[in-house]
Amino acid sequence: MPQVRPMRADARRNYERLLEVAAEAFAEHGENASLDDIAKRAGVGSGTLYRHFPTRQALLEAAYVDRIEAMAARADEFAAQLPPGAALVEWLGAVCAGAIQVRGLKALLGSAVTDGGSVADTACGTHMKDAARRLVEAAQREGSLRGDVEPVEVLRLAHGVASASELADGQGRQIRRYLSLLMDGLRPGGQA
Amino acid sequence: MPQVRPMRADARRNYERLLEVAAEAFAEHGENASLDDIAKRAGVGSGTLYRHFPTRQALLEAAYVDRIEAMAARADEFAAQLPPGAALVEWLGAVCAGAIQVRGLKALLGSAVTDGGSVADTACGTHMKDAARRLVEAAQREGSLRGDVEPVEVLRLAHGVASASELADGQGRQIRRYLSLLMDGLRPGGQA
């Protein structure tokens, strides 16, 4: 693993400034925020943005990778405090809430669980899938989750729940309701 | 209800040509297909497109309103052939499949079940909600669907299932699986 040469001081400054501004812009305007505008607000030429982040996806991921890591870390906090099934539900609720509040995050989470998505596995995808696997397997061992669903499927369905909640009121007020409908099923007789 | 004066012959030709081309373009490129390109391919000036369809949403809805009506009509066909619960599931599966195959349709269906969405209730929204209500209420009377879910919620959750299926493989191969996970729940012990 060869060390990456440290960036030149001005390059590093630009890089970090771009990330800050991009995180704001994506949160406010969604995944399609203007790249030109981001470059301008960061005080750099548009070419500099493309040098550091060749695609919109690369910038989106770089801007939110720390938030994704924080989300993945919360999985273990819930696991330490609650029984496995409840921990999974609480965590999925938090993931949905984040996906709705921070507008660009939903698209990033979506691409993280897309099969055959772009360039192999992204860092964000790996973090989320690892966290989901720990909670899912624990819940399955406990017997509170069906044995025939995969962690990535649970993440995809949670993404669907976030979409449905967004349609309901533009915010996240229905997340818990829709998540529990998913857990217990639409047919009568499920667990309350 | 005052009769709308019939359009001038050339206006009507343009209008219909625009609808044809738009349906193709949205199906191929999704909801963000270039309006300029649609006008060009229809052989009209861009101003003509805006005259007939002041917003992208208006064009999208006009281009697909017949497909939406056909979808709504299928609800009654399923209801005539199957018990209520099965009819609902089959219909939702067909809706999801359509939403994935015809790219612009998913966005339209989404906005049709969005609360507080744009201009009051759209024609598409009304058709879909009416059809859903008939199936949902029948299934609830039969006892195969929880009594505490509303038709529009079922449509939103189906939209979420379509999203999740799209993430899974870009096509619709997981629709039936995800739909039945939604019906029966992720906890063990649901109906097979």
Place this chain on the structure above:
DNA sequence: ACCTGAACACCGTTCAAGT
């Protein structure tokens, strides 16, 4: 009454010229 297409503003992307 309706259509056209130029005009304007905006955005993504590349690349020659700079330091």
Place this chain on the structure above:
DNA sequence: ACCTGAACACCGTTCAAGT
């Protein structure tokens, strides 16, 4: 080695001029 910003292509939207 890195940055800048002009240049190009493209798109959405409006509106004066046409028929």
